[in-house]
Amino acid sequence: MPRPETGDRFDDDDYPAYTVGAAADMIGATPAFLRALGEARLIEPLRSEGGHRRYSRYQLRxxxxxxxxVDQGTPIESACRIIILEDQLEEALRINEELRGSKPSG
Known part of the structure; x- marks a missing residue:
């Protein structure tokens, strides 16, 4: 199987490029915070061949x-639920817009 070009990985939001330490630094959190998000099933990092967690840019957002x-005082479980609901709402709005755009004018 051919390997993707390096440039393709830089553009891929889903490529698991960041170790737990680098990811935590990038978002100003601790590795324990990222592990808690995984335990809450908000994000599921991929694993390197050595079993280390790897995060994508999408997951970091x-x-x-x-x-x-959480910084605003929301418990982590509630924060995860809010984000899931925000994502579902965004997807529903996108689908609704697509359906409205596909109706014949009349």
Whole structure:
């Protein structure tokens, strides 16, 4: 199987490029916070061949949003639920917009 070009990985939001330490530094949190998000099933990091957690940019954006909510005093379980509901709402709005755009004018 051919390996993706390196440049493709830089553009891929889902590529698990960041170790737990680097990811925690990027969002201003601790590795324990990222592990808690995994335990709450908000984000599930991929594992390297050695079994180490790896995070994507997409996952880091979600983790950063969770950190914002927790920093505002929201319990982590509630923050995770809020983010899941926000994501579901965004998807529902996108689908609704697509369906409205596909109706014939008349």
């Amino acid at each position: 979600i983790a950063a949003r969770a950190r914002e909510l």
